[in-house]
Amino acid sequence: MDVNDAPVLDAGELLDAYKSGALTPLQALQGVTERIARRNPEINAFATLNSAALDAARESTARWQEGQARALEGVPVTVKDLIDVRGLPTRRGSKTTDPAPVAQDAPLVARLRAAGAVIIGKTTSTEFGWKSPGDNPLNGITRNPWNVAHTPGGSSAGAAAAAGSFFGPLHVGTDGGGSIRIPAAWSGVVGLKPSFGRVPQWKLGAFGPLAVAGPITRSVRDAALLLSVLAGFEKADPFSLPEPARDFGAGLEDGVKGLRIGILRHPGFDAPADEAAWGAVEEAVAILTGQGARIVEIDPALPDSGAIFSTLWGAGLAKTVAAVPQARLGLVDSGLLALAERYMQVPGLELLAAEAGRVEAAHAMAMLEVDAILCPAVPHGAPPVDAAYGDAVEALLQHWASWTMLFSLTRQPALSLPMGVDAAGLPTSVQIAAPLYRDDVVLRVARAVEVALG
Template identity: 45%
Template sequence: MTGLPTSLCDCTATQLLALYRSGQASPLEATRAVLQRIERLNPQLNAFCLVDAEAALAAAEASTGRWQRGQAQGALDGVPVSIKDLILTKGWPTLRGSHTVDADQPWDVDAPATARLREAGAVLLGKTCTPEFGCKGETNSPRTGITRNPWDLSRTPGGSSGGTAAAVAAGLGPLSVGTDGAGSVRIPAAFCGNVGLKPSFGRVPAWPLSPYGSVAHLGPHAMSVADAALLLNVLSQPDARDWTSLPPDGRDYRIGLEDGVRGLRIAFSPTLGYAKNVHPEVAAAVERAVQVLADLGAHVEAVDPGIDDPLEITTGLWFVGAATVWSGLTPQQQAVADPDFRAEAELGLGFSAQQVQQLVLRRGALGSHLRQFMQRHDLIATPSVAVPAFEARPAGHSPMDPAAMLGWTPFSYPFNLSQQPAISLPCGLTRAGLPIGLQLVGPMFGDALVLRAARAYETAHPAPRPPLAGR
C-alpha cells in the first residue's frame, strides 16, 4: 500500500484494518509497536494511568489468529484502543482521577462503550487520565498528576478527556473513547490537533449515567474523520441500561462521508455573538478554514445564532452535579479530594431547588431557540476553543469560578446544553506551533452531516502530527 506512515503507531485505524486484511501487518505487530511507544512517551505525557500490556498482547495475538483464518470478529478487530478512566472496564479499576475511589474492590462490569469495543474485537490498551470526576477542562488531579500536550510538554492537553487526546495525538493507539459534559472531548481535540466528536445526546449509550446529567455525552477521539465514523458505528450500538439513549438508527456513518459540502448552508459565527477574547491567531485560522468550506461549494453566511452566553446555566447545573457527588463522600474522602472539585461542589451547595429549576427552564429556552435556528442552517462553524493550549498547571492552581472554569472555551458548552452533535478538527497551527481547532455543529440527530462536512475539510486540509510522535 502507498502513502502509509512509516510506523504502525502512526497509522489510522482504517489503515491498520487494511493492512490486516492484506496481510501486510498483524494486530500483534501493531500492538507491540504501540506498547513500545507508550513505554517511551507516556512518562513524558502522563496520558495513561493504567496500561495492561499482557492483556493487550493476548488480545492482539487472538485477533491475529482470526485474521489469518479469515474470521475477523468485528469492525475494530485488532485495533489498539484506550478508554478514559471515567468509563467502567471489567478487570481494571476505574478510579476517575480521584483518591476518593478505592481501587481494591470488584471491577466486574463493562460500561456500554467498553462492551461494544470488546464485541468489535478491539485491543484494549488501558485507561487514560482524567481530572477528578471529569470536573474541569484541564487534565490534572491529585491522584494522577499533570497530563501534558504532545505538541509542547509545558502545555495542557485540555480536559477532561486530556489523556485520551494526548494518547491519540502521540500515536499511543489510533482510537480512544472520551466523555464531553461541557467540551471535554472537543477542548482536548483542539489543543492536541486531532478529531473529537460529541455525538447527539443519547447516540452513544452510557451507564452509569453521569452525575452531571443530560449534558454528558460519550464520543470518539481519532486522528481522522473516517476513524471517528468507524468508532461511532461501534459505540452507537444499543444498550438497555441507558434509558436516555436513542433508538439505534442502523446507520453506517462511513457511508456518505465523501459527499462533500456543496450546497450546504453554513452559519459562520466567529464569536457566537458574545465571545470577546478570541485569540487573533485562532480567529484567523478558523476564518481561513471556513473559506475552504466555501471554496468547496458550501453557502457560508456570517451570522450569529442570537443567543446570550449560557455560561451561568452551564456552570450552575455543573456545580449542582458536583455537589451531588460531594454529598455522597465521607469526610475522609472529602479530605483527599481535588481542591477544584471541592470548590465546584461548595458553589453547587449554594443553589436552591428553585434556582436549579430556573436554570433548567433557561436551558430549555436555549435549546428551543437553537433547534429553530438550525431549520435555516445545516451547520454552525465556530472556533473550537477561543485560545491555544495554555500552561499545564497543577490541581488547585487558581480560585474556582465560572469564568476560570470555562470562560476560555465559550464555544463548547452551549451545544452540551442543546445536546447537538459537534466535532472539533484541526485547522492550523499558531506561530508557536500549537494546534487550532475548527468546530462544526449540526442539528440534533445530524451526526452523519457533521462527519461529512468535517471529512470534506479534512480532505482539503490534512492535519500535521505533533513532533513528539516521531521522537
C-alpha cells in the same frame, strides 16, 4: 511494513494492513506498546494499562488468519477512566474512589470488545471530569505531546494526549461541556461529541443530563468508524436513541456543495476568542466556500448560556462531592472542593430555571435554517501546565468551555478539527456543529475541510 510503522497508522490503514498480511494485530500492539514505553513517561496519558491486551491481540491475529475478522478486529483502543472496563478499576482521577477492578463493562466497552478492538488501557481524566487543565490528584499531570510544558486539556486529557502521541488510533472520551472537544483542540486531534443519546452510557456521571461519550482520533474517517461501532440503542441507558446501528462512514466523502453553513459569533454570552482561533474559523470558511457551501452569519436568540451551564455544572459537581465520605474529602482537588461548596446549596428553583434555559437554548438552535455551524472550539491555544486559573467559574467561561458548552446544553453533535498551529507552535482548531442528530453532517463537513488541508 514492520512494528515501528503501526503507531502512525490510522485504524482504517491498520485494518487494510491486517487484511493484506502486511501486519498482524500482535505486531501492531507491540509497536504501540513500545512507543508508549518510550514516550508515556513524559506524557502521562494512562491511568492504567491493560494486561489482557496481549491475549486479545493473539485472538484477533487468529481471527484474521481464519477469515473471521470483525469491524475493529485487532485495532488498539483506549478508554477514559470515567468508563467501566471489566477487570480494571474505575478511579475517575480521584484518590477517594475504589481501587478494586470492576466486574462489568460499560455498554460502549462491551461494543468495543464485540467488534474485536484491543483495549490497551484506560486514559487519565481530571478528577470526576471537573475541569479543563489535564491533571488530577491520583495520576498527576498529563502533558501535551506538542509541548510538554503545556496541558493537553481535559477532562479527557489522557485520551487526547494519547491520540496526539500516536499511542494507537482510537480513543474514547466523554464530554459534558467540552471534555472531548477542548483537549482535542489543544492536542491537535479530532474530537467528536455525538448527539446526546447516540452512544449508550451507564453508569452516568456528574453531568448525566448533558454528557456523552465519543471518539478522539487523528482523522475524521477514524472518528466515523469508531462512532459506527459505539452508537446504537441500548436498554441500559434510559436516554439511548431507539435507532439501529449505522455506518457513519456512508456519505462521508459527499462534499458540502449546496450546504448552508452558519458562522456563530455569540454563543449566548460574550465568549472570548483570540486571533488564531478566529483565523482557523475563517480558513475553514474559505475552504467550504470554495467547495460550494453557502456561508451565512447567524445570531440565534439565545439565553445566557454561560450562566445556565455554570449552574448545571457546579450543581452536578457538588452532588458528586457530596457523595465522598467526610473522612476522605481532604484527598479531593482543592479547586473542586471550593466549587462544590459554592454550589452545594443551589435552590431547586434555580436549578429548574437553568434547565428551562437549557431547553430555550436548544429551541433557539433548532429553529436555525442551517445545515451546519462553524465557530471556535477554544478561546486560545493550550495553556501551560502550571497556569493559575483563579476563580473556576471565570476560568470555565473565559478560558475553558467558552465555545463548547452551548452544544452540550443543546445536545447537538459538535466536532473539534485541527487546522494547523499558532505562532507558538501549538495546535489551532475549528468547531463544527449541526442540528440535533445530524452527526453525519458534522462528519461530512469536517471531512471536506480535512481533505482540503491535506
